[in-house]
Amino acid sequence: MKILVCISKAPDTTSKIAFSENNTKFDENGVQYIVNPYDEWYALVRALEIKETIGGNVTIITVGNTADEAIIRKALAIGADDAVRIDAEPNDAYFTASQIAKYAKEKSFDIVLTGKETINYNGSQVGGMIAEELDLPFISLATKLDLNGTTATLEREIVGGVQVVEVSTPFVASCAKGMAEQRIPNMRGIMAARTKPLTVIPVSSIEEFTSYTSYTMPDAKSACKMINPENMDELVALLHNEAKVI
Amino acid sequence: MSTIVYISSNNGLGKSAFEAITYAKKMGEDVIAVTVGNADSNVLAELGQYGASKVLVDRNANSDDDQQITKVIASAVSSTGANKVVFSHDLIAKAVAPRLSVRLKAGLVAGAISLPSTDGGFSCKVNVFSGKAFGNVNVKTENKIISLLPNSIQPEVTGSNCSVEEFNGNAGESKVKVLSTKKPEGEISLPEAELVVSAGRGLKGPENWGMIEDLAKELGAATACSRPVADIGWRPHHEHVGQTGVAIRPNLYIAVGISGAIQHLAGVNGSKVIVAINTDAEAPFFKAADYGVIGDAFDVVPKLVEAVKKFNASNN
Numbered sequence: 001m002k003i004l005v006c007i008s009k010a011p012d013t014t015s016k017i018a019f020s021e022n023n024t025k026f027d028e029n030g031v032q033y034i035v036n037p038y039d040e041w042y043a044l045v046r047a048l049e050i051k052e053t054i055g056g057n058v059t060i061i062t063v064g065n066t067a068d069e070a071i072i073r074k075a076l077a078i079g080a081d082d083a084v085r086i087d088a089e090p091n092d093a094y095f096t097a098s099q100i101a102k103y104a105k106e107k108s109f110d111i112v113l114t115g116k117e118t119i120n121y122n123g124s125q126v127g128g129m130i131a132e133e134l135d136l137p138f139i140s141l142a143t144k145l146d147l148n149g150t151t152a153t154l155e156r157e158i159v160g161g162v163q164v165v166e167v168s169t170p171f172v173a174s175c176a177k178g179m180a181e182q183r184i185p186n187m188r189g190i191m192a193a194r195t196k197p198l199t200v201i202p203v204s205s206i207e208e209f210t211s212y213t214s215y216t217m218p219d220a221k222s223a224c225k226m227i228n229p230e231n232m233d234e235l236v237a238l239l240h241n242e243a244k245v246i
Numbered sequence: 247m248s249t250i251v252y253i254s255s256n257n258g259l260g261k262s263a264f265e266a267i268t269y270a271k272k273m274g275e276d277v278i279a280v281t282v283g284n285a286d287s288n289v290l291a292e293l294g295q296y297g298a299s300k301v302l303v304d305r306n307a308n309s310d311d312d313q314q315i316t317k318v319i320a321s322a323v324s325s326t327g328a329n330k331v332v333f334s335h336d337l338i339a340k341a342v343a344p345r346l347s348v349r350l351k352a353g354l355v356a357g358a359i360s361l362p363s364t365d366g367g368f369s370c371k372v373n374v375f376s377g378k379a380f381g382n383v384n385v386k387t388e389n390k391i392i393s394l395l396p397n398s399i400q401p402e403v404t405g406s407n408c409s410v411e412e413f414n415g416n417a418g419e420s421k422v423k424v425l426s427t428k429k430p431e432g433e434i435s436l437p438e439a440e441l442v443v444s445a446g447r448g449l450k451g452p453e454n455w456g457m458i459e460d461l462a463k464e465l466g467a468a469t470a471c472s473r474p475v476a477d478i479g480w481r482p483h484h485e486h487v488g489q490t491g492v493a494i495r496p497n498l499y500i501a502v503g504i505s506g507a508i509q510h511l512a513g514v515n516g517s518k519v520i521v522a523i524n525t526d527a528e529a530p531f532f533k534a535a536d537y538g539v540i541g542d543a544f545d546v547v548p549k550l551v552e553a554v555k556k557f558n559a560s561n562n
């Protein structure tokens with residue numbers, strides 16, 4: 001099985017969120033980047049498990065600059081075989097997806113996996129866009145993926161429930177919780193990652209459909225009103241009369 | 247010009263469908279609803295009440311196949327000349343809207359929480375950094391797609407039922423075979439819920455969730471939980487809210503025995519009103535909450551259930 005796993009960087013979940021240049025840019029000062037958790041914990045680990053049971057090759061790909069090679073090495077340390085970096089800033093989902101799709105088309109992978117969404121822009125867009133570019137079926141928010149030859153059975157989240165679907169390879173899927181368990185890279189993996197192949201591909205000229213023009217922070221919350229634990233009638237009255245939510 | 251709204255109708259019409267039509271109507275152009283599947287035409291006609299001028303229904307396409315739905319919407323766009331498409335940001339939209347964006351060469355705003363602003367371009371407000379901040383997304387393309395976050399707008403009835411027309415969107419063959427669909431009966435779907443009762447590790451064990459379910463039932467609320475609780479298997483995964491779970495923005499979020507870690511708050515701080523119940527006066531949740539109760543959940547929640555019962559009885 002030839003599997004391509006798309007990974008993105010994301011700020012560490014405890015990062016302070018602030019903006020610079022008149023609230024038009026994310027302030028990267030002091031921000032530590034990690035592999036986006038959905039890409040790492042679910043997409044990458046499930047790809048490795050498939051390779052370990054039936055054989056094959058796991059390639060990771062990211063659209064990013066040289067600084068992003070740290071997250072690439074992390075993914076290689078967890079067990080990916082080789083890596084591709086498309087040398088560009090991923091500012092727009094269509095731009096990013098099209099760069100990846102162009103590469104994927106040339107190499108014809110059996111499975112392309114992404115995380116469910118990134119934890120910074122939460123768009124859930126890139127997987128579906130790659131699938132459309134490649135004219136492949138897309139199983140979004142998959143929580144389970146099993147293969148039997150070229151037939152894949154996937155479970156996916158639907159509103160309040162679960163659906164089981166079947167598709168043939170090649171296909172694209174985005175991975176959510178349940179798909180696999182996080183793996184911590186060991187020393188051998190970290191050493192091996194240093195010498196695994198990393199190919200840098202120049203950017204293709206592709207238009208951007210959207211751009212972030214500015215950011216704002218939520219209004220500061222006013223102080224929390226404390227209610228006597230013996231007086232739940234008061235809480236209910238406040239929720240009804242003051243907050244007007246019940 | 248007109249605006250197309252894609253409606254998921256296989257489980258009847260939900261509140262999010264009415265929100266999406268209301269939203270499109272407020273954008274000021276003719277609104278055409280598009281759906282696929284077997285929904286009853288009499289039910290679909292109700293979309294007219296919220297502002298749709300007609301509904302196009304393709305009964306040949308598979309409502310679980312994102313490739314087919316994409317083709318049907320693209321056909322509807324070309325036959326009506328629409329230049330905007332609106333979705334409710336649900337699971338179907340997360341698969342179909344990105345595909346449609348590529349097919350129509352139309353920029354996509356994923357998870358819009360405001361109507362578009364048209365001064366100096368076309369931009370919508372979205373949540374970024376898992377709800378820790380807002381961003382303004384500018385769409386540069388001629389055609390535009392907006393996927394609207396549930397609970398961002400109040401549905402408004404402005405008219406009466408509209409006509410429902412059969413439509414052939416040339417969906418092509420389905421490449422996805424649905425083997426089974428499991429839906430828990432009678433539960434309120436979490437992303438759409440207006441009221442949510444949530445609990446964390448402070449409850450000590452799964453056997454103690456009875457009072458949380460009682461409270462949810464009295465309020466007509468959905469239930470949710472923190473990540474460790476789903477990880478240890480005390481509660482199902484789909485209840486896990488937060489940065490790596492479901493992001494929700496109900497009118498009321500009641501957090502019981504949840505510390506309020508930054509990753510948890512990221513998924514719930516869009517809630518209009520937050521109540522935190524915790525034994526620890528220093529719990530970070532009190533900084534994010536509107537109302538706080540410092541106390542033991544095992545005393546406080548049963549009292550709250552009784553208070554809600556009393557309130558319900560006097561309001562009926």
Ligand SMILES: Cc1cc2nc3c(=O)[nH]c(=O)nc-3n(C[C@H](O)[C@H](O)[C@H](O)COP(=O)(O)OP(=O)(O)OC[C@H]3O[C@@H](n4cnc5c(N)ncnc54)[C@H](O)[C@@H]3O)c2cc1C
Pocket residue numbers: 013037445446447448449471472473474475486487488489490491502503504505506507508509510513523524525526529541542543544
């Ligand atoms: C990358 C990453 C992503 C994460 N994503 C998420 C996410 O999406 N969602 C999420 O929830 N977490 C997430 N976490 C975990 C998060 O950091 C916290 O560990 C988690 O939210 C804590 O859950 P909790 O509040 O239930 O448990 P605890 O932190 O153990 O808190 C229990 C609380 O219950 C209170 N308590 C104890 N007994 C009682 C009682 N009898 N009555 C009332 N109160 C009581 C305690 O005072 C305490 O505040 C993530 C962490 C990381 C590193």
